[in-house]
Amino acid sequence: MPEVLIRWTENPIIRTSDCKPSTAGLEVACVLNPGAFEYKGRIGLLLRVAERPLAKQGQVATCVLDEHSPGGVKPVYYRLDDPQLSRDDPRVMSYAGNPFLTTLSHLRLAWSHDGRHFEIEPEPVLRGQGLLQTFGIEDCRVQWIDDKYWLTYTAVSEAGVAVAMSSTRDWLSFEHHGVIFPPHNKDCALFPRKINGAYWALHRPSGARIGGHNIWIANSPDLCHFGDHRCLARSRDGFFDSERIGANASPIETDAGWLLLYHGADQKSRYGLGAMLLDRDQPWKVIGRTNEPILAPMADYETSGFFNQVVFSNGHIVRGDQIDVYYGAADQVICGSSARLTDILGSIVPHQ
Amino acid sequence: MPEVLIRWTENPIIRTSDCKPSTAGLEVACVLNPGAFEYKGRIGLLLRVAERPLAKQGQVATCVLDEHSPGGVKPVYYRLDDPQLSRDDPRVMSYAGNPFLTTLSHLRLAWSHDGRHFEIEPEPVLRGQGLLQTFGIEDCRVQWIDDKYWLTYTAVSEAGVAVAMSSTRDWLSFEHHGVIFPPHNKDCALFPRKINGAYWALHRPSGARIGGHNIWIANSPDLCHFGDHRCLARSRDGFFDSERIGANASPIETDAGWLLLYHGADQKSRYGLGAMLLDRDQPWKVIGRTNEPILAPMADYETSGFFNQVVFSNGHIVRGDQIDVYYGAADQVICGSSARLTDILGSIVPHQ
Numbered sequence: 001m002p003e004v005l006i007r008w009t010e011n012p013i014i015r016t017s018d019c020k021p022s023t024a025g026l027e028v029a030c031v032l033n034p035g036a037f038e039y040k041g042r043i044g045l046l047l048r049v050a051e052r053p054l055a056k057q058g059q060v061a062t063c064v065l066d067e068h069s070p071g072g073v074k075p076v077y078y079r080l081d082d083p084q085l086s087r088d089d090p091r092v093m094s095y096a097g098n099p100f101l102t103t104l105s106h107l108r109l110a111w112s113h114d115g116r117h118f119e120i121e122p123e124p125v126l127r128g129q130g131l132l133q134t135f136g137i138e139d140c141r142v143q144w145i146d147d148k149y150w151l152t153y154t155a156v157s158e159a160g161v162a163v164a165m166s167s168t169r170d171w172l173s174f175e176h177h178g179v180i181f182p183p184h185n186k187d188c189a190l191f192p193r194k195i196n197g198a199y200w201a202l203h204r205p206s207g208a209r210i211g212g213h214n215i216w217i218a219n220s221p222d223l224c225h226f227g228d229h230r231c232l233a234r235s236r237d238g239f240f241d242s243e244r245i246g247a248n249a250s251p252i253e254t255d256a257g258w259l260l261l262y263h264g265a266d267q268k269s270r271y272g273l274g275a276m277l278l279d280r281d282q283p284w285k286v287i288g289r290t291n292e293p294i295l296a297p298m299a300d301y302e303t304s305g306f307f308n309q310v311v312f313s314n315g316h317i318v319r320g321d322q323i324d325v326y327y328g329a330a331d332q333v334i335c336g337s338s339a340r341l342t343d344i345l346g347s348i349v350p351h352q
Numbered sequence: 353m354p355e356v357l358i359r360w361t362e363n364p365i366i367r368t369s370d371c372k373p374s375t376a377g378l379e380v381a382c383v384l385n386p387g388a389f390e391y392k393g394r395i396g397l398l399l400r401v402a403e404r405p406l407a408k409q410g411q412v413a414t415c416v417l418d419e420h421s422p423g424g425v426k427p428v429y430y431r432l433d434d435p436q437l438s439r440d441d442p443r444v445m446s447y448a449g450n451p452f453l454t455t456l457s458h459l460r461l462a463w464s465h466d467g468r469h470f471e472i473e474p475e476p477v478l479r480g481q482g483l484l485q486t487f488g489i490e491d492c493r494v495q496w497i498d499d500k501y502w503l504t505y506t507a508v509s510e511a512g513v514a515v516a517m518s519s520t521r522d523w524l525s526f527e528h529h530g531v532i533f534p535p536h537n538k539d540c541a542l543f544p545r546k547i548n549g550a551y552w553a554l555h556r557p558s559g560a561r562i563g564g565h566n567i568w569i570a571n572s573p574d575l576c577h578f579g580d581h582r583c584l585a586r587s588r589d590g591f592f593d594s595e596r597i598g599a600n601a602s603p604i605e606t607d608a609g610w611l612l613l614y615h616g617a618d619q620k621s622r623y624g625l626g627a628m629l630l631d632r633d634q635p636w637k638v639i640g641r642t643n644e645p646i647l648a649p650m651a652d653y654e655t656s657g658f659f660n661q662v663v664f665s666n667g668h669i670v671r672g673d674q675i676d677v678y679y680g681a682a683d684q685v686i687c688g689s690s691a692r693l694t695d696i697l698g699s700i701v702p703h704q
């Protein structure tokens with residue numbers, strides 16, 4: 001079955017060389033996984049920019065946020081031949097058994113009039129702050145609900161990987177609402193309106209020995225306190241999403257139900273995009289799901305990069321029946337793709 | 353430093369032989385980890401009863417909840433020499449890579465007039481129900497708040513290990529509030545009253561690669577929806593609680609602050625009890641903590657059993673300066689111990 005999402009010919013639309021480092025002495029290793037929204041007639045992307053110090057010969061370098069260091073960033077260097085250093089994943093390494101990230105991410109705004117050509121702001125709009133974000137903030141979803149934009153993003157620190165939330169009306173001042181889902185959790189997408197009198201969120205907790213990496217749903221009276229968590233959908237043995245799944249951005253309301261785009265990875269950590277349809281009034285019920293990815297890593301910029309074989313999305317723009325899906329490719333650059341919602345809905349296989 | 357908690361001479365006070373199986377064909381493997389409360393002049397314990405089918409020669413047996421099976425319990429047998437079977441922990445095994453528990457737990461009431469001699473009800477008061485509890489429910493904390501008892505317990509299923517909540521006024525009818533903390537989470541203890549206009553809970557999420565097993569605190573407008581999660585206290589390298597920590601039952605209000613008893617385990621999974629003191633008005637601030645356990649596995653019934661080297665508590669009764677701490681010993685039997693709150697407070701080392 002052919003993919004439903006059509007790549008843009010100008011991909012990648014944003015590369016690391018387009019993005020200035022936030023701090024002297026750092027390099028931009030990846031610019032990826034943007035949230036997407038509309039504001040005053042423009043398309044905004046909220047980029048994840050992943051940085052690290054320039055490494056010297058024979059060393060590996062990363063950095064963490066530290067209010068006592070110059071510029072708030074503390075570089076960390078290790079000798080490559082240090083036996084206490086373990087580097088089996090491009091994204092995470094550990095020293096003396098203590099894991100940490102290989103890059104430090106912040107969020108940065110980029111603006112466009114046509115949704116394809118972006119001007120990137122020179123400074124971060126949001127950096128990690130406090131003890132729960134010392135390893136940075138990542139992969140922000142943006143959704144307008146009621147009267148402001150709500151931002152849900154991954155907050156990483158020694159204390160774990162959690163979901164934090166902020167809100168803004170003008171992209172200049174922000175209110176911070178703290179951690180809404182404790183570790184280990186990622187991939188939080190808010191529904192754009194109340195359903196049955198409550199706000200709803202999708203999130204992706206991870207089990208320890210039991211449980212896996214599945215999409216859950218919860219509701220809230222105020223968007224800040226969540227309860228009644230239920231497992232919405234699980235990874236599927238033998239499919240492209242056999243190991244882990246997580247929501248893209250907010251579900252899209254259609255006559256058929258809530259259309260949820262999501263990412264799925266297999267045992268080899270190959271990340272593709274899928275879609276499922278949720279009941280419009282009972283969003284914890286899955287009506288159907290694609291059996292094949294609607295986008296899978298195939299282009300060079302998707303198969304090879306900072307972390308190979310990845311297409312990952314947390315931002316899209318919907319206009320009528322048309323959706324533009326922004327995505328991170330190989331965890332290194334930003335690309336775009338488009339489809340008709342009708343075609344995505346047509347690729348969903350109803351549950352028996 | 354000597355232990356602060358004094359064991360009762362009649363320990364264990366409840367053994368597996370005291371407890372009838374809930375279902376024909378099952379045996380009680382463990383009776384452990386009781387919640388404790390007072391009701392109409394009696395002491396109530398809410399026992400965790402862990403059962404399994406009697407295994408035939410050369411087999412291992414467990415069971416899961418299944419509404420389509422007779423009695424609601426589906427037995428599962430595996431041949432011990434099946435190469436797909438993995439049994440490296442007495443509590444968890446896996447088949448073909450799918451983990452499950454070696455026993456199925458329910459909650460059962462026991463009543464006493466003196467707090468030491470208990471009459472155990474013949475039937476479970478709460479069994480697992482629904483898809484998020486197919487592997488049972490465990491380790492219930494009980495706390496009276498406002499106008500009823502609130503029960504927080506571990507709910508286990510293929511979808512993971514989570515915290516679920518129910519409430520009751522009469523121990524006959526229950527209201528179920530679903531999962532309040534998604535996987536991987538355990539050891540939830542509620543504060544007995546509002547602080548600064550909000551309800552508060554301690555819980556113990558677990559990280560995947562990053563984060564460990566630490567005590568977090570969250571607040572709620574209604575006890576059912578939680579937010580503003582913060583990491584309260586972490587495991588400590590080189591101490592008895594170097595690998596994982598989790599709250600016992602509800603914190604105890606004292607003039608000095610909230611006294612929290614907790615369990616800590618080291619890298620060898622040896623579980624002891626410790627104590628910490630939290631600020632009375634800002635309960636996310638730790639004032640001090642014991643450096644030595646106030647109870648550690650030493651008695652025969654603590655060092656050897658279903659899972660060796662464990663003392664674990666999720667229930668206590670406080671009367672004036674006196675505390676009776678009920679605890680599971682070696683994950684197999686129930687014991688009691690006592691101390692003066694003054695002595696526990698005196699063992700806490702203030703933070704510098």
